[in-house]
Amino acid sequence: MRPKRIGILTSGGDAPGMNAAIRAAVRTAIHYQIRIFGFKHGYNGVIKGDIVELKRNSVANIIQRGGTILGTARSAQFTTDQGMAKAKKTLNRYKIDALIVIGGDGSMRGAYEFAKKTRVKMIGLPGTIDNDLLGSDFTIGFDTAVNSALEAVDKIRDTASSLERLFFIEVMGRYAGFIGLAVGLAGGAEDVLIPETPTDIPGLAKQIKHNIEKGKKSNIVIVSEGDEAGDAFTIAEKIKAILDEDYRVAVLGYIQRGGAPTAIDRILASKLGYAAVNGLKKNMYGCMVGEINKKIVDTPFEKTYSRKKKIDPDIYTIIKILAE
Ligand code: ATP
DSSP: OOOSEEEEEEOSSOOTTHHHHHHHHHHHHHHTTOEEEEESTTHHHHHHTOEEEEOGGGGTTOTTOSSOTTOOOOOSGGGSHHHHHHHHHHHHHTTOOEEEEEEOHHHHHHHHHHHHHHOOEEEEEEBOTTOOOTTOSSOBTHHHHHHHHHHHHHHHHHHHHHHTOEEEEEEOOTTOOHHHHHHHHHTTOSEEEOTTSOOOHHHHHHHHHHHHHTTOSOEEEEEETTOTTOOHHHHHHHHHHHHOOOEEEEEOGGGGTOSOOOHHHHHHHHHHHHHHHHHHHTTOOSEEEEEETTEEEEEEHHHHHSSOOOOOHHHHHHHHHHTO
């Protein structure tokens, strides 16, 4: 049955483009005369009944804004039976027929568990800078995060070349190396350390020594935050213990999460927000809507998080060859 009242929330870490997705979902719902309600602060808002009806104007002037107007959160309570029962009560009270969740793998897992327990119709959108969800080539926020990190890397490169220094730059990505690889390739890094591949400290030291000997002006190593050899400081110290080379570390941190979303993220978010409402209208639920090979596809929730999305090993090969 076509839904009459739907809810929408953003969950997990915030990602640039979440607002564009909210805007698209709200405007599409209104186009079909479906009423749409925003829940504040992720699943917590559903538990607490922190709800606001979203009208056409509620989402005016937000397509270009980073963060999320609904706020986001990680909700420990939602992982409990009690929390879920409260959330279900809220949905009953406001007669919400279906829920759109924008978030990362944890949020999709939450949607799956909640739907299994309560039979609520749930549909997901991939919103995370980490790009670590199966079911979409890219997640909303990834492109902006990569571009923000890249801007910083480009600036650091100026200093690295002027001072002929070795730089370790730590980027986000949690347990996935997608941001690291993209920034490494686009930023012309000497090496990229990611959680998906074993980090060879003596091999890296040898490579850096070789680079310095042949007169490379800048040596930039991108470190993904989840690398098994440690954070950028730890890795830099391990290299120093072998090479005795001066180094600098830059941890980019939260600047990668903020800022205006790129055109790519706004377009993806708009397409997916539109697709989510259309999916619910066609009685499609229990899945995440993403884009694969430029086509909108739906993937059952459990497939989006139960296996690890694979990095493209060719990118690493290209980085290494281009840095020779
Ligand atoms: P990001 O990729 O940006 O970290 P995420 O969606 O993966 O985003 P998480 O903190 O892992 O972020 O998950 C968001 C929320 O989803 C959790 O705080 C919790 O409320 C809910 N969630 C995660 N796993 C479960 C689960 N097994 N059962 C119920 N809810 C869950």
